[in-house]
Amino acid sequence: MTGRGVPSTETTISTADWDGRDIDGESFERVLFSDVDFTEARDTGGTFTGCVFRGCRFNVSEHTEAAFLNCAFVRCSFFDATFTGCKLVGGSFDGCSFELLKVRGGDWSFTALAGARLSRATFAETRMREADLSGATCEKATFHKVDLSGAWLRGANLRQADLRGSTLPPEHLLTADLKGAVIDLAQAVVVAGALGLDVRP
Structure with missing residues (x-):
């Protein structure tokens, strides 16, 4: 906690x-x-x-x-x-x-899930604004169209997680382990911006 x-x-x-x-x-x-x-x-x-x-x-x-x-x-x-x-x-x-x-819809905002082991858990179209997922193990978890605005992802393990359609907090992306995570094109722009890259057509 x-x-x-x-x-x-x-x-x-x-x-x-x-x-x-x-x-x-x-x-x-x-x-x-x-x-x-x-x-x-x-x-x-x-x-x-x-x-x-x-x-x-x-x-x-x-x-x-x-x-x-x-x-x-x-x-x-x-x-x-x-x-x-x-x-x-x-x-x-x-x-x-x-x-x-399995979580479908609903509001899990401001939940304290620091260090939680969420591997293979599924969240779909869920509101998780400002949730604390710091240090959480989310390897191979699914976050489909989840609102993670302002969420804490510092030190989170998101390896091979499916994040497509989710709102990602750019301020914590550099501290999370995203190796092998699946994202969509719009999210790729967010990640690139967090890395300080200049994305152009």
């Missing part, structure tokens, strides 16, 4: 088995979820505000139009989890695993 404080919570749900549970429009505020199993849960329109998730399993869960606002995730697993049109604004992730994570 990047020094962002963990929200203070008022109630605790511990070691609960929510495997396959339907979370339809439920709302939680300042709740600590400790070792809760959300495997294969179906979350449509659920709202979590200022919650903390410690050691929780979100494996193969599906979240649609849900909101996790200013939440903290510590040592959680997101194997093959899907987030569609969800808001995770201001969220922080510490020691989490994201293998085969």
